[in-house]
Amino acid sequence: MKYVFGIDVGGTTVKIGLFSQDGTMIRKWEIFTNKEDDGKHIIEEIHKSIVDEGINLDDVLGYGFGVPGPVVNNHIIQCVNLGWKYYDLVGEFSRLVSNDNIVVQNDANVAALGESFKGAAAGKEDIVMITLGTGVGGGIISNSSPVEGAFGGGGEIGHMMVRKSNGRKCNCGSTGCLETIASATGIKKEYVEMAKELNLEAPLNKTGRVSAKAVFKAAKNGDKLSIAVIDRVSYYLAYACHVISVITNPEVIVIGGGVSKAGDFLLSRIQKEFKEYKFIAAQTTQIKLAKLGNDAGMYGAASLIING
Amino acid sequence: MKYVFGIDVGGTTVKIGLFSQDGTMIRKWEIFTNKEDDGKHIIEEIHKSIVDEGINLDDVLGYGFGVPGPVVNNHIIQCVNLGWKYYDLVGEFSRLVSNDNIVVQNDANVAALGESFKGAAAGKEDIVMITLGTGVGGGIISNSSPVEGAFGGGGEIGHMMVRKSNGRKCNCGSTGCLETIASATGIKKEYVEMAKELNLEAPLNKTGRVSAKAVFKAAKNGDKLSIAVIDRVSYYLAYACHVISVITNPEVIVIGGGVSKAGDFLLSRIQKEFKEYKFIAAQTTQIKLAKLGNDAGMYGAASLIING
Numbered sequence: 154m155k156y157v158f159g160i161d162v163g164g165t166t167v168k169i170g171l172f173s174q175d176g177t178m179i180r181k182w183e184i185f186t187n188k189e190d191d192g193k194h195i196i197e198e199i200h201k202s203i204v205d206e207g208i209n210l211d212d213v214l215g216y217g218f219g220v221p222g223p224v225v226n227n228h229i230i231q232c233v234n235l236g237w238k239y240y241d242l243v244g245e246f247s248r249l250v251s252n253d254n255i256v257v258q259n260d261a262n263v264a265a266l267g268e269s270f271k272g273a274a275a276g277k278e279d280i281v282m283i284t285l286g287t288g289v290g291g292g293i294i295s296n297s298s299p300v301e302g303a304f305g306g307g308g309e310i311g312h313m314m315v316r317k318s319n320g321r322k323c324n325c326g327s328t329g330c331l332e333t334i335a336s337a338t339g340i341k342k343e344y345v346e347m348a349k350e351l352n353l354e355a356p357l358n359k360t361g362r363v364s365a366k367a368v369f370k371a372a373k374n375g376d377k378l379s380i381a382v383i384d385r386v387s388y389y390l391a392y393a394c395h396v397i398s399v400i401t402n403p404e405v406i407v408i409g410g411g412v413s414k415a416g417d418f419l420l421s422r423i424q425k426e427f428k429e430y431k432f433i434a435a436q437t438t439q440i441k442l443a444k445l446g447n448d449a450g451m452y453g454a455a456s457l458i459i460n461g
Numbered sequence: 462m463k464y465v466f467g468i469d470v471g472g473t474t475v476k477i478g479l480f481s482q483d484g485t486m487i488r489k490w491e492i493f494t495n496k497e498d499d500g501k502h503i504i505e506e507i508h509k510s511i512v513d514e515g516i517n518l519d520d521v522l523g524y525g526f527g528v529p530g531p532v533v534n535n536h537i538i539q540c541v542n543l544g545w546k547y548y549d550l551v552g553e554f555s556r557l558v559s560n561d562n563i564v565v566q567n568d569a570n571v572a573a574l575g576e577s578f579k580g581a582a583a584g585k586e587d588i589v590m591i592t593l594g595t596g597v598g599g600g601i602i603s604n605s606s607p608v609e610g611a612f613g614g615g616g617e618i619g620h621m622m623v624r625k626s627n628g629r630k631c632n633c634g635s636t637g638c639l640e641t642i643a644s645a646t647g648i649k650k651e652y653v654e655m656a657k658e659l660n661l662e663a664p665l666n667k668t669g670r671v672s673a674k675a676v677f678k679a680a681k682n683g684d685k686l687s688i689a690v691i692d693r694v695s696y697y698l699a700y701a702c703h704v705i706s707v708i709t710n711p712e713v714i715v716i717g718g719g720v721s722k723a724g725d726f727l728l729s730r731i732q733k734e735f736k737e738y739k740f741i742a743a744q745t746t747q748i749k750l751a752k753l754g755n756d757a758g759m760y761g762a763a764s765l766i767i768n769g
Contacts, residue, residue: 279611293708295615300603302710303587304745307603309707312740314700326739392622399617400601400708402610431634432620437612 156208158216159455160199161260162186164234167199170451171206174214176271176459181451182206191236200249215254217457218242219263219450223305227257230305256457260450261308262299264409265292267453270460272444274405281403282443283310283393285412289332289339293401297460300401311336313396315389321346334389337365337412343382344368353378369415383415384422391426398435409443416442464516466524467763468507469568470494472542475507478759479514482522484579484767489759490514499544508557523562525765526550527571527758531613535565538613564765568758569616570607572717573600575761578768580752582713589711590751591618591701593720597640597647601709605768608709619644621704623697629654642697645673645720651690652676661686677723691723692730699734706743717751724750 154173161168166183173179184202187194204210220242222232229240243255258266265282274280278297284290289311293300300307311332312325320329321342333339341363348355355378357363357371372379394406408420424440445452462481469476474491481487492510495502512518528550530540537548551563566574573590582588586605592598597619601608608615619640620633628637629650641647649671656663663686665671665679680687702714716728732748753760 277611279609291708295603295608295610296606298604300608300709301587302603303585303712304710306706306710306743306745307708309710309740309743312707312743313704314738323740325741330740396621396704397708398614399620400599400615400705401608402612402614402617404611430622432617432631432638433633435614435617435620437614 154212156213157455157458158203158213159451159453159458160216161219161263161450161454162195162221162235163260164188164221167195168447168451169199169202170448170455171208172455172459174459176452176455178448178451180206181448186235188234188236192232192240195235196242196246196249200246210250210252213250213252215252215256215458216246216250217263217454218246218255218257219260219454220257221260223301224257224259224262225301225305229257254458258299258454258457259292259301259305259308261290261292262294262301263292263453263457264449265294265308265407265453266299266456267445267449267451268407268409268443269294269297270456271452272449273407273441277404279401279403280405280407281308281397281401282407282409283390284410285335285337285408286410287337289336290410293397293403295401310393310397313393315392331389331393335386335412340365340368340382340386340412343385344378347382347385348378351378351381353381365412369418373418383419387419387422388426391423391429394423394427394438394440395430395435398430398438399432402435403438406438406440407443408440409446409449413442462520464521465763465766466511466521467759467761467766468524469527469571469758469762470503470529470543471568472496472529475503476755476759477507477510478756478763479516480763480767482767484760484763486756486759488514489756494543496542496544500540500548503543504550504554504557508554518558518560521558521560523560523564523766524554524558525571525762526554526563526565527568527762528565529568532565532567532570533609533613537565562766566607566762566765567600567609567613569598569600570602570609571600571761571765572757573602573616573715573761574607574764575753575757575759576715576717576751577602577605578764579760580757581715581749585712587709587711588713588715589616589705589709590715590717591698592718593643593645593716594718595645597644598718601705601711603709618701618705621701623700639697639701643694643720648673648676648690648694648720651693652686655690655693656686659686659689661689673720677726681726691727695727695730696734698731699737702731702735702746702748703738703743706738706746707740710743711746714746714748715751716748717754717757721750
């Protein structure tokens with residue numbers, strides 16, 4: 154039997170997935186990301202971990218990687234969180250495992266590939282994934298390939314400016330980016346600010362525990378302010394989906410990341426707002442919740458090898 | 462010597478370009494588009510015209526086509542203006558010329574391909590073209606291939622909703638689409654409406670000849686209202702460029718179409734507004750004027766054959 158590895162390198166842990174040739178996940182495990190010495194030990198430790206698991210490297214067809222930074226034509230431009238700059242992961246890892254079939258791709262793109270491989274958009278060639286976590290990320294798949302962009306900046310949906318006036322400052326230097334509203338941090342800030350703006354009672358402020366999760370919980374329990382916050386977040390997410398749908402015309406937009414655990418409560422609101430945009434080609438785009446959770450990156454990384 | 466044809470099928474005329482293998486245009490001519498009988502005579506007349514020009518079909522490597530409608534995987538879905546629905550142009554034309562190397566693509570996409578082949582973005586793999594004419598169209602090239610979208614609706618930039626309140630009705634059924642502001646028709650309407658909104662004198666209204674061209678001319682001559690109109694049009698075009706730059710991260714955005722003949726007067730304003738968006742990956746995108754004019758479609762159609 155031949156195997157494929159799908160490896161998702163994150164800032165905290167590396168997720169390693171062992172797959173069969175047809176894309177079935179056989180086993181998965183994690184190791185800590187060793188960021189010492191500009192991240193030069195990371196791939197040695199991945200290699201060691203695979204050998205320690207008792208896998209015969211002669212049976213491995215190839216290794217797919219997802220990394221947290223821009224990638225163009227199988228070259229990593231930069232992964233700030235790992236200390237990698239123009240890092241030759243492909244060449245270095247190839248020598249360690251004596252295998253030339255190494256493919257690397259941006260982590261948001263591999264998550265999108267994962268959902269189009271075995272997840273919410275399985276079998277679809279044109280999809281977009283929006284990941285709502287601490288920040289807002291995105292991956293665009295066109296004709297089964299990631300849209301990397303000229304400088305590896307394709308799919309940076311979080312930095313779409315959506316609020317033209319009174320936008321909050323974003324880490325990127327701009328104001329009013331989608332990330333300032335629809336990320337976990339954005340939802341929290343929206344709650345605090347909307348309480349003043351709408352002059353509504355803000356029960357969570359008193360608990361000292363305002364978080365995206367708490368806002369969703371309160372909204373589901375009928376808290377007026379929290380519902381107003383989620384409605385606004387949904388409005389802007391629907392706008393982003395509209396813009397994406399007229400630009401790359403995906404068959405499915407997949408909403409993932411921690412914030413998407415709010416489930417149908419969030420999804421149904423985004424879908425309702427999205428229907429307000431009448432352009433026909435865009436209306437054919439479906440919006441769905443992600444299915445693979447934290448495994449999406451491993452599936453997508455494996456698909457880089459399996460689907461060539 | 463071997464030849465390639467680049468054929469741009471429009472609603473009024475068909476532009477036929479004869480190219481050498483390396484993409485040099487040797488000759489070009491036009492024939493009227495015969496839309497009778499659901500457009501069934503169009504390709505016969507293209508074939509006849511090529512034969513009449515004395516080209517030996519045995520010397521032709523292939524024929525590239527641009528058509529005014531959505532195309533997916535070399536299949537035309539619909540060309541409303543021509544009467545074509547699921548029309549098998551590739552099969553039919555292949556029989557007429559006894560050649561299997563026929564490729565068809567949407568006209569906005571071939572114009573973008575043309576500019577990336579021999580025009581303002583020559584040699585660039587990731588570009589976007591925005592065409593400002595009667596409407597606003599767009600073509601997105603990622604990694605040298607058009608982003609067709611799931612239903613052939615990729616690059617429908619004109620239907621990006623950019624004005625959330627007080628937007629004008631668009632033909633698509635939505636309101637506030639970019640096309641309602643930045644097309645030739647949009648600029649004309651903007652002039653009439655902004656005169657009331659800003660309570661400014663509208664010298665062109667008295668002439669009865671308000672047109673995009675006249676507005677640009679008046680603006681260049683210092684007319685306050687016309688300058689305000691062009692500033693607003695530039696503001697929205699810059700916003701569209703920003704959104705595109707974070708989604709597909711092109712190296713160059715090319716502005717073409719009749720309205721772009723306003724030249725640097727328009728371009729410099731769009732560039733200035735675009736610089737207001739600080740996200741770094743997007744700032745690397747350049748905005749340029751198209752170079753090939755009405756020939757872009759023929760060049761792009763020829764490139765479908767030349768670049769495979």
